[in-house]
Amino acid sequence: MAVQKPSIPKGTRDFSPMETMRRDYIFDTIRRTFRQNGFLPIETPAMENLSTLLGKYGDEGDKLLFKILNSGDYAANLSPEQMSQASNICEKGLRYDLTVPFARYVVQHQNDIAFPFKRYQIQPVWRADRPQKGRYREFYQCDVDIIGSRSLLNEIELVGIVEKVFDNLGINVTLKLNNRKILFGIAEMMGHADKIVDITVAIDKLEKIGLEAVKAELNARGIDDEAIAKLQPILELNGTTAEKLDTLASLLACSETGLKGIEEMQTVFEYIEAAEIHLSTELDLSLARGLNYYTGAIFEVKANDFAIGSICGGGRYDNLTGIFGMPDVSGVGISFGADRIYDVMSGLNLFPAELSSPTKVLLLNLGKDEAICSLRVANALRKQGIACEVYPDAAKMKKQMEYANRREIPYVAIIGSNELAEGRVTLKNMTSGEQLSIPQSELADNVK
Amino acid sequence: MAVQKPSIPKGTRDFSPMETMRRDYIFDTIRRTFRQNGFLPIETPAMENLSTLLGKYGDEGDKLLFKILNSGDYAANLSPEQMSQASNICEKGLRYDLTVPFARYVVQHQNDIAFPFKRYQIQPVWRADRPQKGRYREFYQCDVDIIGSRSLLNEIELVGIVEKVFDNLGINVTLKLNNRKILFGIAEMMGHADKIVDITVAIDKLEKIGLEAVKAELNARGIDDEAIAKLQPILELNGTTAEKLDTLASLLACSETGLKGIEEMQTVFEYIEAAEIHLSTELDLSLARGLNYYTGAIFEVKANDFAIGSICGGGRYDNLTGIFGMPDVSGVGISFGADRIYDVMSGLNLFPAELSSPTKVLLLNLGKDEAICSLRVANALRKQGIACEVYPDAAKMKKQMEYANRREIPYVAIIGSNELAEGRVTLKNMTSGEQLSIPQSELADNVK
Numbered sequence: 001m002a003v004q005k006p007s008i009p010k011g012t013r014d015f016s017p018m019e020t021m022r023r024d025y026i027f028d029t030i031r032r033t034f035r036q037n038g039f040l041p042i043e044t045p046a047m048e049n050l051s052t053l054l055g056k057y058g059d060e061g062d063k064l065l066f067k068i069l070n071s072g073d074y075a076a077n078l079s080p081e082q083m084s085q086a087s088n089i090c091e092k093g094l095r096y097d098l099t100v101p102f103a104r105y106v107v108q109h110q111n112d113i114a115f116p117f118k119r120y121q122i123q124p125v126w127r128a129d130r131p132q133k134g135r136y137r138e139f140y141q142c143d144v145d146i147i148g149s150r151s152l153l154n155e156i157e158l159v160g161i162v163e164k165v166f167d168n169l170g171i172n173v174t175l176k177l178n179n180r181k182i183l184f185g186i187a188e189m190m191g192h193a194d195k196i197v198d199i200t201v202a203i204d205k206l207e208k209i210g211l212e213a214v215k216a217e218l219n220a221r222g223i224d225d226e227a228i229a230k231l232q233p234i235l236e237l238n239g240t241t242a243e244k245l246d247t248l249a250s251l252l253a254c255s256e257t258g259l260k261g262i263e264e265m266q267t268v269f270e271y272i273e274a275a276e277i278h279l280s281t282e283l284d285l286s287l288a289r290g291l292n293y294y295t296g297a298i299f300e301v302k303a304n305d306f307a308i309g310s311i312c313g314g315g316r317y318d319n320l321t322g323i324f325g326m327p328d329v330s331g332v333g334i335s336f337g338a339d340r341i342y343d344v345m346s347g348l349n350l351f352p353a354e355l356s357s358p359t360k361v362l363l364l365n366l367g368k369d370e371a372i373c374s375l376r377v378a379n380a381l382r383k384q385g386i387a388c389e390v391y392p393d394a395a396k397m398k399k400q401m402e403y404a405n406r407r408e409i410p411y412v413a414i415i416g417s418n419e420l421a422e423g424r425v426t427l428k429n430m431t432s433g434e435q436l437s438i439p440q441s442e443l444a445d446n447v448k
Numbered sequence: 449m450a451v452q453k454p455s456i457p458k459g460t461r462d463f464s465p466m467e468t469m470r471r472d473y474i475f476d477t478i479r480r481t482f483r484q485n486g487f488l489p490i491e492t493p494a495m496e497n498l499s500t501l502l503g504k505y506g507d508e509g510d511k512l513l514f515k516i517l518n519s520g521d522y523a524a525n526l527s528p529e530q531m532s533q534a535s536n537i538c539e540k541g542l543r544y545d546l547t548v549p550f551a552r553y554v555v556q557h558q559n560d561i562a563f564p565f566k567r568y569q570i571q572p573v574w575r576a577d578r579p580q581k582g583r584y585r586e587f588y589q590c591d592v593d594i595i596g597s598r599s600l601l602n603e604i605e606l607v608g609i610v611e612k613v614f615d616n617l618g619i620n621v622t623l624k625l626n627n628r629k630i631l632f633g634i635a636e637m638m639g640h641a642d643k644i645v646d647i648t649v650a651i652d653k654l655e656k657i658g659l660e661a662v663k664a665e666l667n668a669r670g671i672d673d674e675a676i677a678k679l680q681p682i683l684e685l686n687g688t689t690a691e692k693l694d695t696l697a698s699l700l701a702c703s704e705t706g707l708k709g710i711e712e713m714q715t716v717f718e719y720i721e722a723a724e725i726h727l728s729t730e731l732d733l734s735l736a737r738g739l740n741y742y743t744g745a746i747f748e749v750k751a752n753d754f755a756i757g758s759i760c761g762g763g764r765y766d767n768l769t770g771i772f773g774m775p776d777v778s779g780v781g782i783s784f785g786a787d788r789i790y791d792v793m794s795g796l797n798l799f800p801a802e803l804s805s806p807t808k809v810l811l812l813n814l815g816k817d818e819a820i821c822s823l824r825v826a827n828a829l830r831k832q833g834i835a836c837e838v839y840p841d842a843a844k845m846k847k848q849m850e851y852a853n854r855r856e857i858p859y860v861a862i863i864g865s866n867e868l869a870e871g872r873v874t875l876k877n878m879t880s881g882e883q884l885s886i887p888q889s890e891l892a893d894n895v896k
Contacts, residue, residue, distance in 0.1 A: 006552040006772045009495050009540050014553055016560065017488035017567070024489065036830045038807040038837030040465035041472065045586050046494065046542075046572065047457050047514075066495075068542075069515040071576040075532035083531045084523035092457050094494075094516075104454040105462055112464065114854035116840055119465070124494065128519040138493050151840035153819060160827065275823040324454045359486040371601060375723040379608065382484045389486030392564055392599035406562035 011129070011137030021355045022345070023140075026169065026338055027122055030142050033164045034120040037157060039144055042119050044101040046126075047092045054093075056100045056323065064127045066094040066137075094126035098143045098335075099320070106147065107324035115148035134339070145333030147320060152264060154332045155297050155316070156271045162301055162312060163279040165336065170350045172304040173311070174280040178287035179265050180294050180315070182248065185258015186234060186285075189251065190227040197291055198223070199231070204286035206235055234285065241269055241283045264296060280304070293317050299334055303344045311340045357408040361388035361447055364400050366416045374415050377425065377440050384444040388413075404430060411447045415440075459577070459585030469803045471588075474617065474786055474793070475570055478590050481612045482568040485605060487592055490567050492549040494574075495540045502541075504548045504771065512575045514542040514585075542574035546591045546783075547768070554595065555772035563596030582787070593781030595768060600712060602780050603745050603764070604719045610749055610760060611727040613784065618798045620752040621759070622728040626735035627713050628742050628763070630696065633706015634682060634733075637699065638675040645739055646671070647679070652734035654683055682733065689717055689731045712744060728752070741765050747782055751792045759788045805856040809836035809895050812848050814864045822863050825873065825888050832892045836861075852878060859895045863888075 008014060015023060031041070047068060054062055067090035074089045082088045095101050098121045106113065122142045129135055144161060146154040159175060166173045187196040198221045202214045209217075214235070215228050233251055237244045245262050252258035265283065272281060287298050289310075296316035303311055314334030321329045345351055361381060363374040374390045381388045391400045404412050414426040425443055428435045438446055456462060463471060479489075495516060502510055515538035522537045530536045543549050546569045554561065570590045577583055592609060594602040607623060614621045635644040646669045650662045657665075662683070666676050681699055685692045693714050700706035713731065720729060735746050737758075744764035751759055762782030769777045793799055809829060811822035822838045829836045839848045852860050862874040873891055876883045886894055 006500060006556045007497060008493055008500075008552075008556075009497055012493035012495055014493070014557065015491040016557070017490055020489040020491050023491075035806050036833075036835045038810075038835060040806070041468040042465055043463040043468050043471075045456055045460035045462070046574070047460055047586065049455065049457055052454060052456075063519075066519075067517040069517050069534055069538055071511075071514075074534070080528040080531065083528065086517055086522070090517055104456075108454045108456075109462065109464070114851055116851075118837065126494070138495065146840065149840040151813075151842075153813070153823070153838060153840040156823065157838070157840070160823075164830075271820060271823070274820040276827065358483050358488070362486075365599075365601070372719060372722040375601070375604065375608075375719070379724065382612075385484075387484045387486060389566065390601060390605070392594065392597040392601040392605070394599075403562055403564075 009137070011131030011135075013136060013138070018356060021358065022351050023338065023342060025351065025355055026341055026345070027140070027142065029168045030165055030336055030338075031120070031122060033161055033168060034144055036164075037118075037161055039118045039120045042102075042105060042121055043123060044095065044098075044105055044121070046094055046124070048095050048101060048104070050087065050091060050093045052104050053096060053100060054087075057096055061096060064129055065096055066126045066128055068092040068094070095123075096127055097125050098123060098141045099333075102143070102145065103321045104324055106329070107321050107326045110326065116146055116154075117148055118144075118146045120144040134343070136339070140338045142336040142338055143333060144335075145331050147329055147331030147333075150330045152267050152271065152297075155268050156275055156277070158299065158314065158332060158334050159268075159272055159279065159281070160275065160277055162299070162334065163277050165312075166279075166301070169341065169345065171311075171341070171344055171348070172280075173301050174282060174304055176282055176284035176287055176300045176302065177265065177268065178284055178298040179261040179296055180291060180298060181257045181261025181264065181296060182252070182285065183261075183288075183291070185252040185255035185261055186231065188255045188258065190223065190230050192223055192227055195221065195223060197288065200286065200288040200291065203231075203235065204288060206286070211235065237285070241281075242266075244283055245269075261296070268297065289313050290315055290317075295330075297332065306344045306347050308340050308343060310337070311344060312336045357410055358387050359389055359407060359409045360386050361411045361413050361443075362400070362404045362407070362409045363388060363390045363413045363415065364397065365391040365394045366397075366414070367394050370415050370417065370420050373420050373440075374413070377413070377415065377443060380440075381444055381447075384448075386444055386447060413443060457585070459579030459583075461584060461586070466804060469806065470793070470799050471786065471790060473799065473803055474789055475588070475590065477616045478613055478784055478786075479568070479570060481609055481616060482592055484612075485566075485609055487566045487568045490550075490553060490569055491571060492543065492546075492553055492569070494542055494572070496543050496549060496552070498535065498539055498541045500552050501544060501548060502535075505544055509544060512577055513544055514574045514576055516540040516542070543571075544575055545573050546571060546589045547781075550591070550593065551769045552772055554777070555769050555774045558774065564594055564602070565596055566592075566594045568592040582791070584787070588786045590784040590786055591781060592783075593779050595777055595779030595781075598778045600715050600719065600745075603716050604723055604725070606747065606762065606780060606782050607716075607720055607727065607729070608723065608725055610747070610782065611725050613760075614727075614749070617789065617793065619759075619789070619792055619796070620728075621749050622730060622752055624730055624732035624735055624748045624750065625713065625716065626732055626746040627709040627744055628739060628746060629705045629709025629712065629744060630700070630733065631709075631736075631739070633700040633703035633709055634679065636703045636706060638671065638678050640671055640675060643669065643671060645736065648734065648736040648739065651679075651683065652736055654734070659683065685733070689729075690714075692731055693717075709744070716745065737761050738763055743778075745780065754792045754795050756788050756791060758785070759792060760784045805858055806835050807837055807855060807857045808834050809859045809861050809891075810848070810852045810855070810857045811836060811838045811861045811863065812845065813839040813842045814845075814862070815842050818863050818865065818868050821868050821888075822861070825861070825863065825891060828888075829892055829895075832896075834892055834895060861891060 124140050187193050187199050202218050249262050294315035295318040298315040300310045301312035316332040318330045365371045378388050412428045425440050572588050635641050635647050650666050697710050742763035743766040746763040748758040749760035764780040766778045813819045826836050860876045873888050874885050
C-alpha cells in the first residue's frame with residue numbers, strides 16, 4: 001500500500017499525554033463535585049437518529065449536524081435528486097449537544113427515573129462549524145441539570161456547585177445572574193415586549209459604546225424616545241444588588257412577570273447568603289444567554305484573572321421534554337466549558353505540578369538479573385501507591401537517563417551488580433542531582 | 449412540531465446512572481493501574497480521515513466503517529454514479545479501533561514522543577456490525593501498548609498489568625500465552641508453513657472434537673498423513689509449562705523461527721516467576737488471536753468463574769506504523785474488553801455496594817428556614833467528603849421518603865422547626881429504621 005502522510009480532519013484534535021492528563025484532571029474534579037452533591041451520571045450514544053436531532057437547533061443548527069451515511073447500498077433505488085437530499089441517505093447524526101439527548105433520555109426512560117432527577121453528563125459533541133481559534137468540531141460538554149422541580153433551591157444547588165468546582169480547580173470567578181422574566185418585564189414596561197432581545201443586546205453594549213450610542217441603536221430598531229426614556233433609569237441602576245432589585249421593583253411595578261423575576265432573584269440572592277456560599281456573585285441585566293429557551297434564572301461565570309469568554313453558563317427552562325411528548329417538565333442546568341477552563345488554567349499556571357510527571361521513579365535496566373530485581377522493587381513501590389517504571393532495554397546509561405529527563409521523571413533508581421548483591425539501590429534525585437545509596441526496602445520512603 | 453416517540457439507533461445504548469457509575473468504576477480502576485505503571489494517556493478524534501482508516505481492516509472492515517457525509521452541498525457537480533460511491537461524498541469516518549489512530553498519532557507526533565512510548569487510550573469505537581447480544585455498534589476499548597522496544601520485559605510489564613487490573617476488580621482470571629513464532633515453527637516442521645492458520649484452528653478444536661476429527665479436518669485442508677503424524681506429539685504435549693517448552697524445542701529443532709519463539713516463551717515464563725507475579729498463567733498453543741498481525745507473544749485472559757469469551761487480549765506486532773511511513777517500530781499491547789468485564793462483574797456481583805447509592809444522606813425539606821439550615825449542614829457534610837443532597841421542594845414527608853427509598857439513600861436527615869431551634873437533626877437509618885436525635889455538628893460522624 002502507498003505510504004500516506006497522516007493528518008486528522010480539520011477542527012479536530014489529538015491530545016498529547018500532558019493535555020489528556022490535564023483534561024482528565026478537570027473532568028475528574030468536576031465529576032467529583034457533581035457526585036458529592038448527589039448528581040447521577042448518564043451516558044447516551046454518540047449517534048442519535050436524525051429525527052431526534054433535526055429541528056431542535058434552528059435552521060443554522062440543522063446545517064451543522066454531522067450526518068452518518070447509511071450502511072450498505074445507501075443509493076439503492078434512489079433517483080439522483082433523492083440522493084442529493086441528505087435525509088434520504090442518512091438516518092443518523094452525531095449529537096450536537098447534551099441537552100436534546102438528555103430530553104430524549106428522560107422521556108424514553110421516564111418510568112425508571114426518580115424525580116426530581118439530578119443528572120450530569122460529560123461527553124463529547126460534534127458540530128460542523130467553521131473551525132477557528134478556540135472553536136472545534138469535536139469538544140466536550142459537562143452538563144449538570146435538575147429536572148422535575150420548580151424550587152429555587154435548585155438554582156442555589158447549582159450556585160454551590162459553581163463555587164466548589166472553581167474552588168477545587170483554583171480559579172477565581174464571578175457568577176453573573178440575570179432572569180429572563182426581568183428582561184421581559186423591562187421590554188413590557190417599555191411597550192415593546194416583542195423586542196426583548198434587541199433591548200437586552202443594547203443594555204449589553206452600554207459599557208462599550210455609551211448611553212447616547214445605545215439610544216441611537218434602539219431608535220434604529222424602532223424603539224421611540226418615549227420608550228427609551230423609560231429604560232434610562234434601568235441603565236443607570238446602582239447600589240448593592242438588593243438596592244438594584246428594589247429600584248427595579250418600583251420601575252417594573254406594571255409588569256407582573258417582571259415582578260415575579262425580581263422576587264425570584266431576591267430569593268436566590270437571599271439563599272446564597274443564608275447558605276454561606278462565598279462566591280462572588282452579581283446581578284447583570286445585560287446577560288442575554290439563551291433567551292430562546294431560558295424562562296427564569298440565567299447564569300454565566302467569568303474568570304476574574306484571565307480574559308476569555310464565559311467558562312460556564314446555564315439557566316432555567318420550562319419545557320425541555322415537550323418536543324418528545326412529555327410536557328411541563330421544568331428544570332435548571334449549567335454547563336462547564338472544559339476547553340476554556342483548560343485555557344484559563346494553562347494561562348494562569350494552575351495545573352498541579354504532579355500532572356507533568358505521573359511516573360515518580362524510573363528504575364534503570366543494567367542487565368537481565370538486575371532488571372528482574374528492579375521489577376520486584378517496582379512492584380513493591382506500586383503497592384505503596386508510587387507510580388514507577390522499569391526501563392525495558394539494557395540500553396546505555398546515557399540513553400536511559402535521557403528518557404528520564406524527557407519524561408520529567410523526578411527520581412532514577414539504579415540497581416547494578418553491586419546493588420543487586422547487597423540488596424541496595426542508588427537513588428538519584430533528578431532535580432538536585434543528589435545521589436544516595438539505600439537499602440531497597442527504604443526506597444519508597446525516600447521518594448514519597 | 450409533531451411529537452415523536454423517541455428511540456436510539458439500533459446497536460447503540462443509553463447508560464443509566466447505575467450502569468454509568470459501574471462502567472466508570474471499571475475505567476477508573478484500569479486507568480489507575482495504567483498510570484501506576486508509567487503509561488501515559490492520549491486521546492484522538494472520533495472522526496478520522498477515511499484515507500487513514502480504509503484498507504487497514506480488510507474488505508470486511510471497510511464495509512463496517514461508519515462514514516460521515518461531507519458538510520454543505522455534498523452532491524455539487526457529482527454524477528449519479530459518483531454520488532453512489534461513498535468515497536465521493538464522505539471524507540471522514542468514525543474510528544473503528546484505537547490501533548490505527550494510535551499508529552497515525554505516533555507517526556504524526558514522532559518528534560514529540562520519548563521512546564519507548566508507553567501509552568494507554570480509553571475511548572469508544574464504532575462498527576456497523578449487525579447488532580446482536582453482546583455486540584454493539586458503539587463500544588469502548590481500553591488499550592495499553594509499549595512501542596519502540598523489543599525487550600521481553602515489556603511483555604512482563606503487561607502481564608503485571610493484567611494481574612493488577614483483575615486483582616483490583618476482584619476477578620479471578622487465567623492468562624493464556626502463545627507465540628506466533630512457535631505456531632509458524634509447527635507449520636514449518638510439518639512442511640506447511642503457509643497453513644499456519646488452518647493448523648492452529650485444528651489444534652484449537654482438539655478438545656471439542658477429538659484427535660481423529662482433527663486429523664480428518666487437516667486432511668480435508670490438504671495436509672497429508674505424514675505431516676499430521678509430525679503434529680501428533682504436539683497435540684499430546686503434557687507436563688508443566690517448562691516441560692512442554694522443552695519437548696517443543698526438540699520437536700521443532702528444525703525450525704529456527706520455532707526455536708526463537710520457544711526461547712521467548714521460556715524467558716517470559718521465567719520473568720513472570722522471578723518478578724513474583726502471582727497470576728495463573730498457561731501456555732496455550734491453540735490461541736490463534738490476531739495471526740495476521742501478531743509476530744511474537746499472544747495473550748488472552750479468561751475469567752475463571754464466569755463463562756464468557758476472553759475479557760482481555762493482545763500481543764506483539766512488528767510493524768504498527770509502516771503503513772504511515774515509519775518502518776520497524778515494534779510494539780506489544782493488550783486491550784481490556786470493558787463490556788465483557790462489566791458482564792462478569794455483574795454476574796458475579798463484584799461491584800462495590802457503594803456504587804448503587806453515591807448519595808449517603810438526604811436532607812429533607814420542611815420549609816424555607818429549615819431548608820436553608822439544611823443547605824448549610826449539607827455543605828459541612830460535603831466538606832468532610834460525604835455526598836449528600838437537600839430535597840428541593842417542601843413536599844409531603846412521604847414523597848420525600850419515597851425519593852430516598854428509590855434512590856437507595858442510606859440515611860435521611862430531618863431538620864424541622866424543633867431541630868432548627870435546638871441546632872439538632874433527626875437522623876434516620878433507612879436500612880434499620882433506627883432514628884436518633886443528635887447535634888447538627890455530630891451528623892458527619894454518625895453517617896461515616
